[in-house]
Amino acid sequence: MVQTLRKEQEVFTYADYLQWEDGRWELINGIVYDMSPAPSRMHQRVTGDLFARIHALLHDSPCEVYVAPFDVRLPDGETTADDEILTVVQPDIIVVCDEQKLDDRGCIGAPDLVVEVLSPSTALLDLKEKRDLYERHGVQEYWIVHPVDRVVMVYRMDKGGVYNKAEVFGGSDIITSSSVADIQFSLEEIFGKISSKQKSPLT
Numbered sequence: 330m331v332q333t334l335r336k337e338q339e340v341f342t343y344a345d346y347l348q349w350e351d352g353r354w355e356l357i358n359g360i361v362y363d364m365s366p367a368p369s370r371m372h373q374r375v376t377g378d379l380f381a382r383i384h385a386l387l388h389d390s391p392c393e394v395y396v397a398p399f400d401v402r403l404p405d406g407e408t409t410a411d412d413e414i415l416t417v418v419q420p421d422i423i424v425v426c427d428e429q430k431l432d433d434r435g436c437i438g439a440p441d442l443v444v445e446v447l448s449p450s451t452a453l454l455d456l457k458e459k460r461d462l463y464e465r466h467g468v469q470e471y472w473i474v475h476p477v478d479r480v481v482m483v484y485r486m487d488k489g490g491v492y493n494k495a496e497v498f499g500g501s502d503i504i505t506s507s508s509v510a511d512i513q514f515s516l517e518e519i520f521g522k523i524s525s526k527q528k529s530p531l532t
Contacts, residue, residue: 339359340359340360340415341356341359341360341361341415342356342359342411342412342413342414342415343356343402343411343412343414343415343417344411344412344414346361346417347411352364352365353365353367353398353419355417355418355419356415356416356417356418357415357416357418357458357459357462358415358416358462359415359416362454364419364450364451366450368446368448368450368451369448369449371476371477371523372446372447372448372476374523375446375474375476375519375520375523376396376397376421376422376446377396378518378519379421379422379444379446379474379519380394380396380422382514382518382519383422383424383512386511386512386513386514387424387509387511387512389511390426390509390510390511391426391428392424392425392426392441392509392510392511393424393425393426393428393431394422394423394424395422395423395425395435395436396421396422397419397420397421397422398419399419399420399423399435399436400417400418400419400434400435400436401417401418401419401420401423401435401436401437401440401443402414402416402417402434402435402436402437402438403416403417403418403438403439403462403466404416404437404438409437416462416466418459418462420440420443420444420445420459421444421445421446421474422442422443422444423436423440423442423443423444424440424441424442424506424509424512425440425441426441426509427441438466439463439466439467439468439469440468441468441469441470441508441509442468442469442470442471442472442506442508442509442512443463443468443470443471443472444471444472444474445459445471445472445473445474446474446476447473447474447475447476455473456473459471460473460484460492463484464484464486464490464491464492467486467490468486469485469486469507469508470483470484470485470486470506470507470508470509471483471484471492472484472504473495476520476523477523478499479499479500479516479520479523480497480498480499481497481498481499481504481516482495482496482497483495483496483497483498483504485507485508486508498516499516500516500517501515501516501517502515502516503515503516504516
């Protein structure tokens with residue numbers, strides 16, 4: 330399970346985060362999460378295949394796709410000062426269609442699409458805390474990928490700013506993004522080579 334890291338102070342900011350030179354961290358509402366060790370081979374394989382597929386589909390699109398590690402700063406309110414931002418995450422994949430949200434340090438503000446691939450150490454964080462976080466910050470679409478079960482849960486934001494009940498795609502289903510044009514492909518392209526003997530990330 331992902332471990333929280335508490336030091337002398339209770340709340341950390343992006344300014345603190347920039348000073349940490351070792352390890353891989355995420356900062357959610359001022360609490361530090363230690364994201365090491367590195368993800369499993371299966372996690373990286375699925376993430377890589379998804380990134381490659383989405384990247385190819387967006388070749389002629391103004392939208393840009395990035396793969397972790399890539400910082401996404403999610404400010405509360407209008408402030409964007411480093412010492413006031415309490416949340417910095419590194420989703421496995423993001424798609425951003427507003428170039429003004431991108432700078433040399435990553436993305437500031439909600440991406441249009443966030444994809445998280447489950448692994449044993451991050452499953453609970455991705456399924457609950459990050460789902461609530463992305464909803465609160467206005468991420469229009471959130472995919473949670475279950476590599477072993479070969480399914481993708483898709484949360485789409487309604488007009489009231491709340492995620493609808495998750496849609497579940499699996500097998501040879503065609504998955505389509507409602508927030509980013511041109512993203513549409515068969516999950517067989519991603520899950521077709523995964524062994525059914527692999528251990529579930531939730532156990």
